[in-house]
């Protein structure tokens with residue numbers, strides 16, 4: 001890989017999957033950590049498309065003493081990300097009825113209005129801190145308004161969510177480090193606060209329905225069955241979490257990709273039809289959700305390796321998105337690559353339900369940034385800061401000059 005300005009900021013160090021990965025490696029047993037890394041694109045697709053062999057319910061592999069006294073079943077009910085068929089199909093159908101393409105498309109004017117509001121508030125001193133001024137608040141406000149919880153509570157969500165993700169500890173099924181234990185406890189604290197908060201809102205909607213997604217979720221029915229309180233709370237929780245931190249990273253990463261590839265910055269500003277391909281290529285080049293987890297339900301051959309039953313797999317979609325068997329010159333940022341079958345939104349039954357919303361937010365926000373600022377440039381003395389969680393790739397601070 002060639003060294004770029006981004007390396008000097010530690011961008012590649014922030015991409016955990018690059019560490020220790022050998023060139024061409026597809027499946028790797030990290031014996032010391034007790035799990036398997038899947039790096040290859042065809043192998044990652046194979047895993048994501050076969051939920052019977054590769055279960056999303058990874059909690060069953062976690063040693064009991066690693067989790068303090070918590071009711072896993074209660075915590076998982078309604079959490080689409082960790083459900084397997086047939087429960088997943090039922091749940092996904094129910095939420096798809098509430099979270100339709102029309103619901104998303106109708107948000108476009110509101111996304112534009114919030115973007116302008118945020119940028120107006122950021123002031124005109126020729127500087128932006130992209131994450132704080134736009135990339136964090138925009139997706140949170142949109143998802144909060146959609147659900148029907150007050151967007152003005154976003155400082156609360158941020159506190160809880162930071163507790164969930166602010167850990168540089170790599171998950172290990174073997175070693176019980178003090179840091180790991182503290183990270184789990186902190187993360188559960190944040191999780192609990194968020195669940196209690198959402199529970200109160202769900203109870204209110206049951207008594208007094210409104211025009212919002214929470215009410216739609218409370219009322220949605222498939223085959224005469226409704227979601228339980230727990231299911232609604234946990235699904236809303238997933239939406240709030242998955243719906244904002246990832247999109248924050250997408251916006252920051254897209255701007256960073258254009259800052260480090262100035263020729264593309266010029267081209268996309270001149271031809272806005274390139275905005276969607278720029279977003280797709282940013283998702284491939286810097287995949288926000290770097291890894292997704294699965295557990296094997298039986299012994300299986302994967303990428304020429306035998307993986308036993310009951311093993312944890314980390315499927316590094318960020319690495320798969322750089323597989324040279326699928327992407328020519330994978331380390332080159334090239335929005336014109338066609339096709340671009342990146343796995344940044346996953347594949348198969350768990351394919352990101354929020355992908356249309358994330359793409360819409362990315363498209364609207366980038367266009368407005370281009371309209372308002374003739375240039376957006378990183379500042380040499382104030383380099384970007386990256387997420388410290390190894391499973392995420394993205395900026396968490398991106399200071400820019402706007403002229």
Ligand code: HEM
Pocket residue numbers: 048056080081082092143238239242243244246247250287288289292293317343344345346347349350351352353354355357358
């Ligand atoms: C699932 C990435 C934005 C809600 C997923 C998965 C990935 C992903 C990789 C698959 C997980 C797996 O297979 O285990 C992203 C990225 C985003 C983004 C990179 C932004 C750039 C959103 C948004 C929402 C959302 C905006 C909601 C508003 C969900 C939900 C699932 C999911 C509910 C679970 C779907 C299921 O299990 O059936 N996302 N996501 N995501 N995402 Fe997103």
